[in-house]
Amino acid sequence: MxxxxxxxxxxxxxxxxxxxxxxxxxxxxxxxxxxxxxxxxxxxxxxxxxxxxxxxxxxxxxxxxxxxxxxxxxxxxxxxxxxxxxxxxxxxxxxxxxxxxxxxxxxxxxxxKNKKRIQGITTVDPAVIKKIPGANAGIENILKTLPGVNSNNELSTQYAVRGGNYDENLVYVNEIEVYRPFLIRSGQQEGLSFTNTDLVHNVDFSAGGFQAKFGDKLSSVLDITYRKPTEFGASLEASLLGGSAAVDLVSKNKKWSAVTGVRYRNNSLLVNSQDTETNYTPTFVDVQTNINYDISEKWQLSFLGNISQNKYLYQPLTRETKFGTVDQPMALAVYYDGKERDQYDTYFGAFKTTYKVSPSFTLKLISSLFHTKEQEHFDILAQYRLGNANADEATTIENVEFTRGIGAQLNHARNDLDALIANIEIKGFKEWRDSQLEFGLKYTRESIRDRVVEWEVIDSAGFSVKPPIVILPENNQPYEPYTGPLLPYQDVRATNFNTINRFSGYSQWNQKTGIGSSQVWYNLGVRFQSWNVSGASVEGKNQIVFSPRAQFAIKPDWDMDMVFRLSGGLYHQPPFYRELRDVNGVVNPDVKAQESVHIVLSNDYNFKMWNRPFKWVTEVYYKSLSDVNIYSIDNVRIRYAADNNAKAYAQGLDFRLNGEFVPGTESWVSFGYLKTEENYENKGSIARPTDQRLKFAMLFQDYMPNIPSVKLYLNLVYNTGLPGGAPSYSDPYLYQNRLNDYRRADIGFAKVFVDSSTKTAKTNWLKNFKELSVGVEIFNVFNNQNAITNTWVRDVYSKNQYAIPNYMTSRVFNVKLNARL
Structure with a gap:
């Protein structure tokens, strides 16, 4: 572009x-x-x-x-x-x-906040989002500190919630569902999240047990509202990772207003801190606007638009990785040839009109169009040497003392996808005294054109490693000549032209009443979705699912400010295109919706400590899943079996304490326990790829007592290791391995020259700013080595496979400027 x-x-x-x-x-x-x-x-x-x-x-x-x-x-x-x-x-x-x-x-x-408290919704202050440091700063960076939300990849904005995967989370902006690109394989390719933090007014998040008005996903809802300005304003942010600018405009008669932002991102600072030395030229840029028009007192119109271009040019040169134990240190040295050129262009536009039929009856009409054009083209040859290393020296080809494995891997891909998703939806809200009725009906058409050409050739000690799923003659080289064909270790080729038509809708009823002197809230609702998958060579059957859901909350007439909630129901996730495509790239049009019986019991307690407000939230949850579409995760790429041949469950306990640990600032501590397992074809229960057993996170804000304009922000996350890292085609029932624990701390220091509490003289040049600060951020301050996956190196003689961790970013320094007029 x-x-x-x-x-x-x-x-x-x-x-x-x-x-x-x-x-x-x-x-x-x-x-x-x-x-x-x-x-x-x-x-x-x-x-x-x-x-x-x-x-x-x-x-x-x-x-x-x-x-x-x-x-x-x-x-x-x-x-x-x-x-x-x-x-x-x-x-x-x-x-x-x-x-x-x-x-x-x-x-x-x-x-x-009372209404959201009753619904079990967590609200995040946009001001906190902009201040807290992170390699991928933004809304998702804050979500990862909440209980039940997990991610072991700081280069990615994707997250898993209570045992679900990245595809099980709903994201809305101004009540409009938004989408992300399909083909992205690693976090460093993602670029920009759809949500522009500069435009955000309100962020609501639910980790489960959400109402029927939200869509058909199994795990969570992120509901974002963009700002509606009342006066002119502008903001600017610049750092070593890129920058952003936004402007607020309002017409004289107050009927028109808009907030518009542009962002640029460059991840080379982070990628260059990894083990692999590269020539890396990323370009992530987008323009986004939210325009509002008040036609009359009863009729309002708005437009949300986004144009995004993510270019990813990657040319690896060398890699040097040490691993193993103190007694037996090992090293992997790799020399690369080739490059990867990926590009993801997305275009999104949505119109929303709100009409008040009467004071108690409101209708909304929403239409949106999402178009994505994606390509992944790469040819990369990796020649490696694996052996014992000197623990005190840098890892190079020269100081590998004893060679255990030597060989090469050639990876090739020509993947192209073009998708067009159109939606039109009508929503209504009717109120009677203490009761409200909400309903909606939506039609979605998804048109997907996808070509997959991807293969890998592995050479170990001069011999081609045969694919594990193809029956070939016995390879007894060099003692006997090999007469079988030379085939790639992995070879995926498919062309899919598919159309998916969906009809969905919901109806729900809310009421506030009382039981004795206690306040009680009810919510009862049901969703449905009907869909059909068709294409040039496939024709799926029509499928329909119904999802009843309910919430009950009670606030006893106690001296303590406490609310108890019970919520849940039957949740379905009809398959999106990526869930229809199996590991060989072939679309199965009859994949069924995954089903989950979900129950959440929670307690919400507001209290004062040190004469400051605090909140303690406890949630216990259980999910029983059927018709499960099992999957594997490599970095952020998900591959599905597309056969619905499994059952699963997830259970856990989440705690969160938040409040003013330091007067005038909000901080919180989160803890979560999760266990999730699946049973594929009645073989027995094993851990799912998102089985993140323990999670601890802290978000902390402070300032220097004698210099309150100097602020400190801390973002701390600890997660136990995830399952995964198994060799290609390995049977998970025969091979179970966990990655090491994920430990990360990001810290930021800022000097605030102007904010809402600052008083400046009229002659001072700072009077032109509403906010102005300069800060320093340190990502991964303790320089922990966190691995996202393993690279498996094969030894043709011993038949051993060695797991070499793919480490994430090391310690990185960043400088940031924030200004608002």
């Missing part, structure tokens, strides 16, 4: 882009003690007054992020008051009962 076009598109969006005032909304129906609607009630706040209509309905806008007092007065009824603090564009439903014989004077404080 021509960068001039990207720059032009960015400038065009900045100039032509122009959300609504950054207010919150309170609405409801006012009743008397006999449940009759009360008209002509005056509701006043911040100098604004509205009246309830003949049906008792009222709606009033209040400033967001502030305590707002609402006063309800009527000529024949006693006055009431309500105090709320809401986020921008949040809608709070309040249905008061006004009494004519007893005065109801008092304050009810409502926090915007």
């Amino acid at each position: 021509n960068y001039r076009k990207l720059i032009f598109a960015f400038l065009f969006l900045c100039i032509t882009s122009v959300s609504f005032a950054q207010n919150a909304h309170v609405k409801g129906i006012i009743l008397d003690v006999e449940n009759h609607p009360v008209s002509n009630v005056n509701i006043s706040s911040f100098g604004k007054t509205v009246q309830s209509d003949s049906k008792g309905y009222f709606e009033i806008d209040i400033p967001s992020n502030k305590k707002a007092s609402l006063i309800f007065t009527h000529i024949a009824l006693k006055m009431m008051s309500l105090t709320v603090s809401l986020r921008p564009e949040e809608v709070f439903i309040f249905n008061p009962v006004m009494n004519n014989s007893q005065e109801q004077m008092g304050e009810v404080f409502v926090s915007s």
